[in-house]
Amino acid sequence: MAEAASFQEGALSPARRWLRRTASLLIGLPLLAGLIYGPAAAPAHAAVNTRNTSAVAVSLDELTPSAPVKGDTVTVSGTVTNRGKDTVTDAHVGVRVGPRLLGRSYIDYAAKHSSEVTGNESPEIGGKYTAKFARLPSGVSESFSISVPVSKMGLGEDGVYQLGASLSGQTLSARYEHTLGIQRTFLPWQPTASSKKSDITMLWPLISGTHLTAETGSDAQQTPVFENDDLAQELAPGGRLERMVSLGSSLPVTWVIDPDLLASVDAMTRKYSVKVGDTEVPGRNQDVAKKWLGELESTVRGKKVVALPFADPDLASLAHHGKNVPGALSHLQPATEVAATTVQTILHVKPTTDFAWPVNGAIDPSIIDVATSAGAHNVIARSDSMQETSGLPYTPTAARPIGGGTTAVVADARLSTAFEGNMTKAGTSTLAVQNFLAQSLALTLQDPAKQRSFVIAPQRMPSASQAQSMASALRSLDAQRWTQPLDLVSAAKAKADTDATTRVPRASAYPTALRKQELPAQAFQDVRSTQAALDNFKIILTQPDRVVTPFGNAMNRAMSTSWRGDAKGAESFRTGVQEYLQGLTDQVHLVQKSDMTLSGRSATIPVTVQNKLVQPVQHLVLRLRSVKPNRLQLGNDEAATAEQPLKIAGGHSQTVKFATSVNANGPVQVVAQLYTEDGTPYGTAKAMPFKVTVSEMTPTVMLVIAGGVLLLVLAGIRMYTHRKRAAARASAEAKGHAEQPSDPQTDTGAGSGNPPDTGEKVDR
Known part of the structure; x- marks a missing residue:
C-alpha cells in the first residue's frame, strides 16, 4: 500500500519513511471504497438490492485514445446484455468518471471490483453523451458508442482515473431509474511529458513447445522427424508465432528466443517428416517456415536479442530435483554454447547469452546457483518472488546486485501478468490494456523526480490474442509522456537503488503451485x-x-x-x-547362433555380427568365452576366452572364426558378446550363449577307423578284379559260339581273295 505515496524520498531516514508510509495506509484504507466509487448517485435501497447482482452485463470493447491529452475526444464503445428475466425500459448507457486513484494498490482494488453495482457510482456525464434504448428485452444485446471530449470529464491532476460505462433504466420489479450494470476501467491522464520518465523494458519471447524428435532419416541429409505438424500452425498467418513476429517488428522490445525453436523451424525449411500414428508422412510446410524465418531475420536485424540456453531448460526443476543426479547440470553449459551458435547461424545476429529466466521469475538460492552454473550473470526474477522488504515508498529499479557478480533483474509482477488469461474478447483485452497503462503511470508517479527502470517479463508463450493486447498497450506508450523504452542488456546495467532489497528468498518461499509442476x-x-x-x-x-x-x-x-x-x-x-x-x-548385433558339434582335437567356431546401420562401425570387439575350458579351450593360447576386433561396413555382416582346442568329449556352453575397445559391454542386448557338443578323436580310434577304411578299399579292389575277370570269360565264350556254321557244308570250296567282313573274326 505504501506504493500510493507520491512524495519525494529526499533525506528521510528509512524509519521515518516507514512511519509516514504506514500513516498514509491507515488513513487511506477507510476511505478506499469512497475514493473508488465516488458520491452516492442512487437511493439507499437500490444499493442494497443491486450489489453484486447486476442484471445487465456491460462490456467495454474499445476505448480510444487509451491515454488522451488535452483537446482529445474519448470514444467508449461496447455492448450491453440483459441477463435478467425482465425487460429493461427507458434504458440508456452513460459514461462516468470517478476520482483519481492514489496508487497501485488502489488500482488493484478497483480492478477487482470493476463490475460491481454499489449504488454509490460517480455521476454520469449528462447531456448528449449517452446512448438510449427504449427497450432491452431479456437475453438481448445492444452495442453502443459514446464520444466525450476530455474537457467534459473533469480531469485534474496527473494520475489514474476511473472511467466507467453503465446502463440505467427501469424494470417491472423496480419502476424507477436505477443502475442495472456497469463496467469500470482506467484512464491514465498525463497530458505533458514527465521530467523523469520511467525506463520500460519489454521482453518479447519467441518460445514454443517441443516438436522435433530424436529420430532422423537414414539418408545423407538426415531428414528430421517431427512429432506432429503443430508448429506449422503457429507459423502460419494468424498463428501465435506469426503474430509475435509481425506485431513485434514495430515495437521497442527485447527479443528473448529459445534457439530450439529456430532449429526446429530451420529444419522445416527443408525435407522433413511428420509422425502420423505408427507411420511417417512427408511434411509440406517448407514455404511457411521459410517465410517466418525470413521475416524474423529482417525484424531482429540491429535489435537486441537474448538467447536462452537451447530448449529453455527448467532451471527450478534442475535446482530442486536434478542437481543431485550426476551429470544433470553438465548439459547447461553446452546448451548455452549451442544457443549462441544456433542464433548466429540462422538469424545472422550475435545474441546475448548472459541471462537466465526461471519459470515465472520465481527464485531461491539453489535456482541462482544452477542459473549461474550455465554462465549467466543476470537472472530474470519477478517482484512477487523477490519482494521488497526495505520499506521503500516506491518501486525500485529492476537491477539488484545479489552477490558473486550476479544481478537479479526483477520484473514488475503486475505489469508482467497483465495479459494473462483469455484475451480473445474485446472487452477483456481493453481492460487489460488500460490496467497496464494505469499501472505504468502509477509507477512513475510514485516518485516523479526519481529516474527508475522497470522490466516486463510476460508469459513465456503468449497466445495470438495476448500478443495483440500487449502490442496495443506498448503502442499507447509511443508518445513517451511518462515512459521510454530500454533494452534488457541496458536495464541489467542500470544503477541499482541502494535501499532496495538484494536478499534472495529462502527455498521455503518458493511457490507450492510451481513446485508441483516441476520435472521429477x-x-x-x-x-x-x-x-x-x-x-x-x-x-x-x-x-x-x-x-x-x-x-x-x-x-x-x-x-x-x-x-x-x-x-x-x-x-x-x-x-x-x-x-x-x-x-x-541394436542395429549392430550378434546373429543368433544354433547349437553345433565339434569333432577332432582342433576346429573353428564361426560367429556372425550384423551391422544394419548406414555407416560403418569400428572400435568393436567380439569376445567368446568357454564355460568349461577344461573341455573346450579357445584361441592359440588355449584360454577360456578369445576376442577379435571388428570393423563392419554399413549394411553388411562379418563372420569371425575362433580356433578351438578339444580336451574331452561332451557338451560345452559358449558365450559370445560384443564389447567396445575399453572393455565395456556394448548395447543393451545380453550375451548370446549357445551349446557346442565336443566329440574327441583319440589315436586308437583313428587307427581303427583307418583300418576299416583300408579293408573297405581292399574289398573294393577285389570285387572290381573279380568282376573284370568274369567279364573277360563271358566275352571269350561268346566268340567261340560265333565260329561254328549253322548248316554242315563242304570246306573244299574255292577261297575268296577279298578280306573278311569286319564283324567277323579270322584265326590265322
Missing part, C-alpha cells in the same frame, strides 16, 4: 541413462555426429520448461528418446 528426479535419471547409452554407442561409429547432435538436442528438450503442466507428455518424450536410441544400438 526420475526425469534427470532418464536423461543420465540416455547419455550413458549414447556415450557407449558413439564409440563405435565412424560418423558420430549423425547421432550425437540429434540425441544431445533431444536430451536438452527432455529438460525443457515447456513440459510444465504436462508430466505425461514429458515422460512419453523421454521414453521415446530412450527406445529410439536402443533401437539404433
Whole structure:
C-alpha cells in the first residue's frame, strides 16, 4: 500500500519513511471504497438490492485514445446484455468518471471490483453523451458508442482515473431509474511529458513447445522427424508465432528466443517428416517456415536479442530435483554454447547469452546457483518472488546486485501478468490494456523526480490474442509522456537503488503451485541413462555426429520448461528418446547362433555380427568365452576366452572364426558378446550363449577307423578284379559260339581273295 505515496524520498531516514508510509495506509484504507466509487448517485435501497447482482452485463470493447491529452475526444464503445428475466425500459448507457486513484494498490482494488453495482457510482456525464434504448428485452444485446471530449470529464491532476460505462433504466420489479450494470476501467491522464520518465523494458519471447524428435532419416541429409505438424500452425498467418513476429517488428522490445525453436523451424525449411500414428508422412510446410524465418531475420536485424540456453531448460526443476543426479547440470553449459551458435547461424545476429529466466521469475538460492552454473550473470526474477522488504515508498529499479557478480533483474509482477488469461474478447483485452497503462503511470508517479527502470517479463508463450493486447498497450506508450523504452542488456546495467532489497528468498518461499509442476528426479535419471547409452554407442561409429547432435538436442528438450503442466507428455518424450536410441544400438548385433558339434582335437567356431546401420562401425570387439575350458579351450593360447576386433561396413555382416582346442568329449556352453575397445559391454542386448557338443578323436580310434577304411578299399579292389575277370570269360565264350556254321557244308570250296567282313573274326 505504501506504493500510493507520491512524495519525494529526499533525506528521510528509512524509519521515518516507514512511519509516514504506514500513516498514509491507515488513513487511506477507510476511505478506499469512497475514493473508488465516488458520491452516492442512487437511493439507499437500490444499493442494497443491486450489489453484486447486476442484471445487465456491460462490456467495454474499445476505448480510444487509451491515454488522451488535452483537446482529445474519448470514444467508449461496447455492448450491453440483459441477463435478467425482465425487460429493461427507458434504458440508456452513460459514461462516468470517478476520482483519481492514489496508487497501485488502489488500482488493484478497483480492478477487482470493476463490475460491481454499489449504488454509490460517480455521476454520469449528462447531456448528449449517452446512448438510449427504449427497450432491452431479456437475453438481448445492444452495442453502443459514446464520444466525450476530455474537457467534459473533469480531469485534474496527473494520475489514474476511473472511467466507467453503465446502463440505467427501469424494470417491472423496480419502476424507477436505477443502475442495472456497469463496467469500470482506467484512464491514465498525463497530458505533458514527465521530467523523469520511467525506463520500460519489454521482453518479447519467441518460445514454443517441443516438436522435433530424436529420430532422423537414414539418408545423407538426415531428414528430421517431427512429432506432429503443430508448429506449422503457429507459423502460419494468424498463428501465435506469426503474430509475435509481425506485431513485434514495430515495437521497442527485447527479443528473448529459445534457439530450439529456430532449429526446429530451420529444419522445416527443408525435407522433413511428420509422425502420423505408427507411420511417417512427408511434411509440406517448407514455404511457411521459410517465410517466418525470413521475416524474423529482417525484424531482429540491429535489435537486441537474448538467447536462452537451447530448449529453455527448467532451471527450478534442475535446482530442486536434478542437481543431485550426476551429470544433470553438465548439459547447461553446452546448451548455452549451442544457443549462441544456433542464433548466429540462422538469424545472422550475435545474441546475448548472459541471462537466465526461471519459470515465472520465481527464485531461491539453489535456482541462482544452477542459473549461474550455465554462465549467466543476470537472472530474470519477478517482484512477487523477490519482494521488497526495505520499506521503500516506491518501486525500485529492476537491477539488484545479489552477490558473486550476479544481478537479479526483477520484473514488475503486475505489469508482467497483465495479459494473462483469455484475451480473445474485446472487452477483456481493453481492460487489460488500460490496467497496464494505469499501472505504468502509477509507477512513475510514485516518485516523479526519481529516474527508475522497470522490466516486463510476460508469459513465456503468449497466445495470438495476448500478443495483440500487449502490442496495443506498448503502442499507447509511443508518445513517451511518462515512459521510454530500454533494452534488457541496458536495464541489467542500470544503477541499482541502494535501499532496495538484494536478499534472495529462502527455498521455503518458493511457490507450492510451481513446485508441483516441476520435472521429477526420475526425469534427470532418464536423461543420465540416455547419455550413458549414447556415450557407449558413439564409440563405435565412424560418423558420430549423425547421432550425437540429434540425441544431445533431444536430451536438452527432455529438460525443457515447456513440459510444465504436462508430466505425461514429458515422460512419453523421454521414453521415446530412450527406445529410439536402443533401437539404433541394436542395429549392430550378434546373429543368433544354433547349437553345433565339434569333432577332432582342433576346429573353428564361426560367429556372425550384423551391422544394419548406414555407416560403418569400428572400435568393436567380439569376445567368446568357454564355460568349461577344461573341455573346450579357445584361441592359440588355449584360454577360456578369445576376442577379435571388428570393423563392419554399413549394411553388411562379418563372420569371425575362433580356433578351438578339444580336451574331452561332451557338451560345452559358449558365450559370445560384443564389447567396445575399453572393455565395456556394448548395447543393451545380453550375451548370446549357445551349446557346442565336443566329440574327441583319440589315436586308437583313428587307427581303427583307418583300418576299416583300408579293408573297405581292399574289398573294393577285389570285387572290381573279380568282376573284370568274369567279364573277360563271358566275352571269350561268346566268340567261340560265333565260329561254328549253322548248316554242315563242304570246306573244299574255292577261297575268296577279298578280306573278311569286319564283324567277323579270322584265326590265322
